[in-house]
Amino acid sequence: MKKIFLILIAFAITFSGCKKYFDINTDPATPQDPDSKTLTPPLFAQMERGIQFDARYLGGLVQYFGGAVNVGETHGWLVNSDAMGEIWRTNYYGLGANLNLIIQDSEKKQEYNYVGLAQALKAWGWQITTDYHGDIILKQAYEPNRFVFDYDPQQDVYAEVVRLANESIKSFSRTDGTGTPAKMAGYDLAYNGDAAKWIKFNYGLLARNANNLINKTTYNADKVIEYADKALASNADNFIVPNTGSTAVNGNFFGPLRANLGAYRQTRIIVGLLDGTYFTGTAGAVVDPRRNNMITASVDLVFRGTNPGSVDGGTVAGKNQIPNVFGVLGGVTPAAGQGKYLFKDNAGFPIMTFAEMQFIKAEAAFRSGKLEMALAAYQNGISASIDFVSALGTVITPAEKTAYMTSASVRQTAATLTLKDIMLQKYLALYGYGFVETWCDLRKYHYNVGDSNGNNPYLNAYVFPGSFFVDNGGKPAQRYRPRYNSEYLWNVAALKKIGADKNDYHTVKMWFSEP
Structure with missing residues (x-):
């Protein structure tokens, strides 16, 4: 017994100061206490x-x-x-x-x-x-x-x-x-x-x-x-995750280099919001200056979008007549460096924007009867969205922006402003990034049913699938x-x-x- 004890003492002395020999969970090449x-x-x-x-x-x-x-x-x-x-x-x-x-x-x-x-x-x-x-x-x-x-x-x-x-x-x-x-x-x-x-x-x-x-x-x-007043104060405060976009490794997941969205098409509701249908009742009555930056016309220069669960639109020269989100027909993916809006290789991805905060403020103000405040926030949200989209593609001129901001698609007085105006403009502004926030809005208004007070801003806009x-x-x-x-x-x-x-x-x- 004494002999065994002496051997153990010798073993301990031999390897004292050699902690790494025993520590199988320690990798000297990997920081154990990362900064x-x-x-x-x-x-x-x-x-x-x-x-x-x-x-x-x-x-x-x-x-x-x-x-x-x-x-x-x-x-x-x-x-x-x-x-x-x-x-x-x-x-x-x-x-x-x-x-x-x-x-x-x-x-x-x-x-x-x-x-x-x-x-x-x-x-x-x-x-x-x-x-x-x-x-x-x-x-x-x-x-x-x-x-x-x-x-x-x-x-x-x-x-x-x-x-x-x-x-x-x-x-x-x-x-x-x-x-x-x-x-x-x-x-x-x-x-x-x-x-x-x-x-x-x-x-x-x-x-x-x-x-x-x-x-x-x-x-x-x-x-x-x-x-909302203490939150993002301008587009300079937008939370954007940058993407270099030089390779598939550092490129935007939504960009052509990653080729993840080749079959994804622009939708009927986005087309209808951008051509004025949902704000004026007449397609093409007021064209949103964001339209050409965000979506694409078919080869016959008509803007089309899909209905839920379908690829309707017919074909021209064997290609589906409704462009995908990259801006091309059929299942084609454009070359690296092309694409548009948030569907480009080097486009940053927004986590939160000033426009969203303004629409949140507009909704809350409208619901509490502060209609002038609601109108101002609603118009600020549209303006911020236009500037944001302009920076991602063809520049929207001040004249184009003013023409839209003073058009029938944008409410000019507090008396004419509705909750539907606010929520549909927010829906449009968050296109391509605010997926979960938009879903929250749809669910809290119970899609086409309305909230607990009967407000239903998505009636005749959001359409359920055929089945x-x-x-x-x-x-x-x-x-x-x-x-x-x-x-x-x-x-x-x-x-x-x-x-x-x-x-x-x-x-x-x-x-x-x-x-």
Whole structure:
């Protein structure tokens, strides 16, 4: 026994100071305590990726995209598939633990601006994930040594978004510590370390959060207006994820180099909004100056769009007569560097825009009877959208902009302004990027039914498909189910508690849309 003891002592002495020999979890080539700045840049790509991947399906549901490409247009889902689960992946994998690491690292270093950035992105992640999926995993999400997770109700997630956004505002407002804009410059791809812009972004999140609650007794229009006023103040504050666009690796997911949208077509509703049909009642009466930048005419110079679930339009020279979102006929993908609007290789992807904030303010002001305020915000939203679109393509001249802003498509007085005017202009302004926010609007107004007060801004505009997906029971989609390649493989018991094992779970209405 004594001999064995002496051998063990010798063994310990021999390898004392050689911790790495034993530590099989340590890789000397990989940082074990990553710095916040090294973790930050990829986060923005994850935000863009989550929305754009899922937009291939959600885009059809909200009728930004058409062409009968997939089950999105019929409000359906795919069994045993991760399709429609990328926002889930973004929140829990792409952002998730990385944001927790940034907070831990930055708090130690007293870099409170990095703490604020992580808190803001956590708030954004929870908001978009619950608005897309409904009940999600919140409280147990990052508990160590846990292999199954319970779901939390949407109202708890909404409250957490408010808490995190306010904490982020406090973090960015701190003047102590060691955090400086210079330390974030080059790593913060959205605002380059500008704390004031991050604070505005947080107020934008609070505005979205509060604005979705129009059917609740707790809805507070004045609070929505306050948040919108403190949010993005111009297009210079837009949160844009940049894309270099020189290769398929650094190119926009919606661009020709990636060739993901060759079969996706422009829709009837987008054409009708841009040619004045939905604002004047007559196609072509007032042509929106954004039209040529956002969509494309057929070879006979007529602008056409698809109806939900169809590729109607006929053919010319063997090509479908309705252009795809790139701006060409048939299933053709244009050459690299071509395309238009947000469907170009180097186009940045908007996460939040000034135009959206103005339409949120206009809606809240209208609902609270502040009609002059509503009119001003509504016109500001249209103006901001025109400027945004102009910067992405052929320049819209001041004369063209003025002609539209003073036309019959734009309400000129508070007395003539309707909620439908506001919501349809917002729908148009968010085309190509605001997929989840637009879906929130459609659901809170119950598509073509209207809200709890009978307001129905989408009547005769949003058209349901000729037939819904077979599992829907004749009902429209209200949510997308949790990601298959995690939840439906190892967390089934938790899914059953919320009814997500049912084939029509995706038609269950959201908490935020109900009284």
